Amino acid sequence: MAKPKTSKTAATRKRILVVDDHAVLREGLVAQINREADLVVCGEAETARAAIEAVEKLNPDLVLADITLPGRNGLELIRDLRALRRDLPVLVLSMHDASLFAERVLRAGGRGYISKQQSGGQLLKAIRHVLSGQIYLSAEVSTRLLGSFTGKTERPKTLSPVELLTDRELEVFNLIGQAKETKEISSRLGMSAKTVEAHRASIKRKLKLKTGPELTRHAVLWVEAVR
Numbered sequence: 001m002a003k004p005k006t007s008k009t010a011a012t013r014k015r016i017l018v019v020d021d022h023a024v025l026r027e028g029l030v031a032q033i034n035r036e037a038d039l040v041v042c043g044e045a046e047t048a049r050a051a052i053e054a055v056e057k058l059n060p061d062l063v064l065a066d067i068t069l070p071g072r073n074g075l076e077l078i079r080d081l082r083a084l085r086r087d088l089p090v091l092v093l094s095m096h097d098a099s100l101f102a103e104r105v106l107r108a109g110g111r112g113y114i115s116k117q118q119s120g121g122q123l124l125k126a127i128r129h130v131l132s133g134q135i136y137l138s139a140e141v142s143t144r145l146l147g148s149f150t151g152k153t154e155r156p157k158t159l160s161p162v163e164l165l166t167d168r169e170l171e172v173f174n175l176i177g178q179a180k181e182t183k184e185i186s187s188r189l190g191m192s193a194k195t196v197e198a199h200r201a202s203i204k205r206k207l208k209l210k211t212g213p214e215l216t217r218h219a220v221l222w223v224e225a226v227r
Contacts, residue, residue, distance in 0.1 A: 014131050015042035017058060019051045019065035019077070020093075021190070025116075029064065029093075032120050039127065047190075048072035052080055055088065062131055067094040067101055068171060070190020075101075075108045075167040082109040091130045093123065096174065102141045104167060112136030162222060164206045172199040176216055177223030 016033055018041055020026045030041045043058045045051040047070050051063065063081060067074035078090050089111040094101065102113040112135055114126045129136040165173060168189075175185045182200075186193045200215065209215045 013038055013040040014061040015040060015058070016127065017041075017043050017045065017051065017054055017060035017063045019045045019048075019063060019069070019074075021046045021066070021069055029123075032123070033127070036124060039124075046070070048074070048077040048080065051077055052084065055081060055084065060088070062127065063088060063090045064093055064127065065090055067092055067096055067105075068189060073168055073171060073189075075104055075110075078105065078108040078110045089130045091126060091136065096171075101170075102137060104170075106135070108167075113141070114138070161207045165203060169199050169203050169206075172196060173203050173219050174223060176200070176203075177219035177221075179216075179220065 013036075016039060018026055018029050018033075020029070023046075026044050030044065033039050033041050042060050043054045045054045049071065051065065054060075055063065063077075065074050065077055069077065072080070074092060074094070078092075081088055081090055090109070091112040091114065092101070092105045092110050093114055093116055095116045105113045111130045112126055114123060114136065115138070118126075118138075126136040162170070162173070171189060172185055175188060180188070182193050182196045185196050189196070200212070204210070204212075204215050207215070207218060209218055
């Protein structure tokens with residue numbers, strides 16, 4: 001980590017904590033943010049636990065975090081940070097489809113959601129938007145969520161079984177729908193194969209599915225439907 005900057009300009013830069021378990025992506029984010037005159041990365045973390053420790057030590061102005069993290073996921077991290085520092089905004093940067101997780105991020109207390117597929121300019125816009133005290137969502141997601149809240153978009157009369165899944169189960173279900181095997185899901189989510197299988201069993205029970213192939217077929221159709 002570079003030595004702290006001491007100029008008046010540097011002292012007024014908003015401090016960002018970057019939380020992502022992919023080192024190459026983190027390096028790119030750090031380089032991009034540090035080029036901005038009003039922003040600076042004050043720290044990095046690979047896990048939710050490390051992020052909590054970094055927040056307590058570094059006192060950032062904003063946390064930029066992925067959802068998929070080893071151990072506790074990004075949604076759990078948001079809740080932990082809300083308990084630790086209720087005023088600390090969290091912006092989620094994720095590879096997951098916003099339609100799957102954006103509303104969950106807001107319910108957890110996050111202040112915005114942006115896809116990793118968005119341009120660097122959009123990311124910087126989202127960071128500044130959240131730092132100004134506002135919520136950032138893409139125009140498409142905002143329209144859909146506002147429509148559902150105001151009644152202009154028809155909501156299902158009954159709760160979708162998928163809504164019964166926990167945040168971690170939804171991550172597993174989403175990866176199953178992308179044809180990922182247990183070993184790859186285990187590696188992606190930083191959990192044991194045994195834990196992945198336990199999640200699969202819980203998902204089947206909640207969705208009232210009997211077999212593994214039935215679960216896979218259901219997950220694939222669901223992922224295709226929400227894209």
